[in-house]
Amino acid sequence: MLDVRRMQVLRAVVTSGSVTAAAANLGYTPSAVSQQIGVLEKEAGIALLERFGRGVRPTAAGLLLTEHADVIGRQVAEAETALADLRAGRTGQVAVRYFATAGADLVAPALARFRREHPGVRVDLRIAEGAGPDPEADVTLVVRPRDAHRDGAGTEGGLRLVHLADDPYRAVLPKGHRFADRRVVDLAELADEPWVGSERAGPCLDAVLEACAAAGFTPDIAVECEEYATAQGFVAAGLGISLVPLMGLGSRHPNVVVRRLRGPEPVRSIHAAVRESSLALPAVRGLLTALQEAWSPTATRRPAPARATSPTA
Template identity: 65%
Template sequence: MLDVRRMQVLRAVVVSGSVTAAATHLGYTPSAVSQQVAALEKEAGIALLERAGRGVRPTAAGRLLTEHAAVIGRHLAEAETALADLRAGRTGRLTIRYFASVGPTMLAPALARLRDQYPGVIVDPRLSEPGDPQAEVERGQADLAIVVRRPSDDVRPGVRVLHLHDDTYRAVLPTAHPLAAHEAIHLSDLAGEPWVGSEPPGPCLEPIIDACAAAGFTPDFVARSEDYTTAQGFVAAGLGVSLIPRLGLATRHPGVVIRPVRHPEPVRAVYAAARESSLTQPVVRALIDALTDAPRS
């Protein structure tokens, strides 16, 4: 196999017309240049240079390799430029996985800011499929995933999780409910109420169950919906009360009132999950900063 670096040495000799001039241009000694050309001739199995007065000129094989060396040199320069652009965040593609309620509230303004900072980067945000989106990050199918997780949850190999936001839950009540006139609701005041479930089993439901347990009761779910808009509709119809995270209340039903919850206040933790190697990329760091700074609903 031909050595690309030796081909560039040959090209310097041919362009300059002598070994000495090529050595000066490359910063080598003339003997080092001669050794590189001799090694390339051995690899090629044919003479590449011949004497011409006090200098040298290429043979037919030497001209052929010099032409290819010029093409390779241009491609290498283009590759170095493209790599520098990618490293600096001027180009590239960023694939993001996110869950629904974070899309309009945190992700949208963060992506708008990222577009202003890195207009040459193609951003591909997609809703997470059921399961753990960190698996896609681990496999390299996504650069970053926005997830809700518990402190005790395992972190996949090669993936780092960074805290973005603590999303507090709010009490959602029918407008005619006796507690609707209160500025804030003690969670224990909802102990005897029928409940509308707003979360599937997992890290978004557990803060509700744990907070109710701390307040001394277990919620009685009479209706369940994993869609916040539908859950609000059930509450407005008088089926029960609910707890919904603030990020899930960007769109509010006119038939409900929303109040802060106290003693205790349920909270779910929102994180960004990214590969350790991706965190060295400026565009990934910029997105995490933008998500951290994004306005909340």
């Protein structure tokens, strides 16, 4: 097999016209250059240089290898430039998977910023299949406990968990509900209400159930729907109350009111599951920063102001 480095030495000799000049250009001794050419000739099985006056010139085989060395040299230079651009975050591709309700308020503004800062990087953006990380993606948005990324628990299946945002749940009540005039509702006050389940089994539902347990009760799920818009329809029809995360309230039913919760406030914590190797890429780190800074629950979709404030609010 031909050694690429020795081919570049041959190219230097042919270009300069002598072993001595090539050695000076390469920073080698003439004997080292001659040794490299000798080994290359053994690899090629044919003479590559011949004496010509005080210097040397390539044989047909030497000229052939020199031409290929030129091509290889250009390709290596192009590869080095491309690699430098990738290391600097100027080019490349980032594969991102996300769940639908994080799209409008989290992913969209983050991606808009990322494209301004990294215009040469392509983003492969798709809805995630299932609640777990996609091992083929650089970044997958997932819901995990708030402290999942702390105290050494920041890995999952070889992926690093990076906290992005906390998405608080809101109480969705039918208009005319006894708490409709409140700005804030204590979670325990909803213990005796029939509930419309808006979450399927998984980390989002876990966040709701854990908050209810902390408030001292288990919700009575009267209707299961596992979808935020449909849950609002059931609430509007008077079939119960529901809890929906703020990011899931993009389209509000006209016959419901949305109120903050406390004691405690349920929160689903959104993380990025990131491939360890991808964390070394500036483009991926830039995208994570954009995601972390995109979401502000106090500046987005504030609940409509109440008509009056109850003395108990």
